[in-house]
Amino acid sequence: MDTTNNDVTRHYALLGKLIAEDRNSDESTCDLVLESEGKKFPVHKNVMMLVSKYFKKMFTVEMKEKYEGIVKMLQIPHQRLANLIEFIYTGRIIITEDNVINIMDDAEYTELEVLKNICATALLNLVSADNCLKFRACAQRYNLDEVFVKTNQEITNSFAEVVRQDDFVQLDVDDMSAVIKLKDKNLVRKSSVCLGLLVDETLKLAQSPFTGKLLIVGGEESPTYCVVYDVTTRQPTLLPNLNIGRAGATAVKVGSKVYVIGSAAEVDEDGYGDSDSNGNGDDDSDDRDDEDGQGDDEGGLSDDGGGHGDDEVDLSDDEGDLSGDDKDGLSDDEGGDESHSCEMLDLNEPTEWKVLPDMFEHRSYCGSGFIADHIYVTGGQDENEKTLSSCEKFDIHNKMWTKINNMLHAREEHGTVVCNGSLYCLGGYDDESVVLSSCERCDLESGIWNEIAPLNQARGGLACVVLDGNIYAIGGFCEEGQDLATVERLDPKVGMWENITSLKHDHGHLSACVIGNKIFVIGGKTVEVYDPTSNVWATAFEIEKPVSEAAVVAI
Known part of the structure; x- marks a missing residue:
């Protein structure tokens, strides 16, 4: 007696069930691992090749993954990858109006034709x-x-x-x-x-009216110079000079206080940087110096970023006895005068910059972000011009530096931002002076760094900000050393970079910050403004002195 169609159908179902169960068994026969954002998913290589043209090509042509047991799926966030694998093995997936485009993107990327057809039908119905x-x-x-x-x-x-x-x-x-x-x-x-x-x-x-102020600190042309521009009146107001010259430093604003970190620069007798003693050049050269665009700080995100460093040192002179007028617990001779030094200005009493405890390492062209009472500082270049992967954080209340886990890649002249409770590092240069497109994210609760989708274009000396939960990578230098006008945006929920409207002028070593719901970018003497609603850049105004490698914050 021949088997019936029902028998065949049941056998197919049983075979699929056994293969799916094998993935999670103690004696699994899985021979491949897919990885996204540090999460690893065991799968069967043959199953992947049968259902996905993407994997079939990967393992039948001469790609490096053919000889490795792990494939990094940088374009697909881990939860979406888990859902994709579940569909491949069981045929089950939940499609809604909110996620159908993401699922279609993932199906297109992996060339999963069956799922693409299902998404197309869902789009029609929705x-x-x-x-x-x-x-x-x-x-x-x-x-x-x-x-x-x-x-x-x-x-x-x-x-x-x-x-x-x-x-x-x-x-x-x-x-x-x-x-x-x-x-x-x-x-x-x-x-x-x-x-x-x-x-x-x-x-x-x-070009609609906007209000607010931005503070420009240091820079290649005027390393000790600090000036506030009112973006409505376009009028400058000078603030006290920095204690030492800084070009390529990083800065964050926390409440009324502005913190400037690293990147000491030589200053001539007139107060200008060596690159331009007259202080009136517009040098957007291709040399590797950095302004990492620390405009992302909005002055006090409340996520919890502490608790994952194990090398904590009290660097203040006397933490237990803060007497006299020094209510911040800072002394005029507490810190150093090199690239591991830091200083702070209270905008409520802007009379002088207070010296902070030194970092563990010298850092030029590093990045920073603020979250949960800590300033996180990433990478940079040490006193021997070695590019760093190390990171540390500063407790703004206890005035102590703590080492945290290293990044996956050494970076300098990169972008660093805080978004949705995580620390992101983007692009930059490695220790071989190669321009990077790679990006990584640190979960501040676990302290673990994971790779995320790379930039569409490798860029160093870029500016980075966060606006409305999206991360922007702006300008910089390309692999050939030329200035860039291109801009990319990452929605962390989607996990893919998209190109948006380019700047009106190309710039490297530019600076950026967010005021209200707009992005302000400063390069040379030009201030450009971006409105995300219209996706348009416009020239806001011109400033008195050219800016390159300066730190900029909204105040």
Whole structure:
């Protein structure tokens, strides 16, 4: 008697069940590990090759992964990778309006055709006025003709609602014009004024009035110079000079206090840096000096970043006896005058910079970020010009430095930001002067560093900030040493970098900070401002002295 179709179906189901269970058994036959953000997932190489063209090509052509037992999936966050593997083995996955595009991105990346088809069907069923612009962009990206037609129909039917959405404002001019044509194909053709109005309105969003102040500290041209610019009046106000010259230092603002760390610079008798004794040049040279763009600090995130260093030293003179007028517990001769030195200015009493305890190591061109009463300092270059992977943190209350876990890669002239309770380090240069695209994230609770998706373009001497939960990598130098105008943005929830509108001018060793809901970038004498709503850069104003390798914070 022959087996029935039901028998065959049951056998297939049993075989799939046994393979899936084997993944987690003590005697598993898995022969491959997929890794994302430090999480490791054992899988069967043959299973991956059968269902995914991505893995089939990886193990049938001469790629390095063919000879290794581990594959790092840097483009896919670990939870999404776990869901992808679960689908491969069981066919189960939860698809919602919020995650369908992410799942489609992952399916496209791994060339998982079955899942792509499921996502395409889900997109068709989920199209609405609220999501039609995002779904339309996804349909264009992956050539989903049916989804594209369906989203166009929804735009036409709900046009008045769609054009009021933030997604519409963020479209580039070509896409915006295409969407308008869906409502009336003759509208743009009939009126040449229409497209001009769209551009004008978009620019108005970027150039709308803004308020706030930014503080520029040190820099290659004027290493001890400190000046505040009011971004509304564009008027400068001088503050006391730094105790020592600094170019390529890093800075954070915590409450009313501004902390400046590392990167000592020589100063001539007139107070200028050696690169420009007249203090009026605009030197955006290709030499490797750094402004790491420490504009990300918004003055007091409340996540918990402590508790993972085991080498803690009290570096203050007398922590238990803070007498006299020195209420910060700092003395004028407590710190040094080299690149492991730090100083602080209280903006409520801006009479002088107070010297802080020295760091464990000399650090030029390092990065920093503030979270949970600690300033975290990453990498940089030591006194022997060696690029560092080491990191340390400063307790702003106890005035003590503590060593923390090293980064995965040595970096200098990189970007460092704090976002969603984690510390991120981006790009920079390694010890061989190679420009890096690699990025990594430290979970401050565990102290563990993990690689994340690399930048689309390797860049050193960049500026980095955080705005609305997104990380921005701005300008810098490329591998050929040329200045960059390109800008990238990372949504940590998505885990992939996207290119956004470029700066109006290319700059390396530029500086950046966030004021309100806008990003301000300073390079040379030009201050540019970015409005994320319109995705447009505009020139805000010009400053008196050129800026390169300066630290900048919003105050």
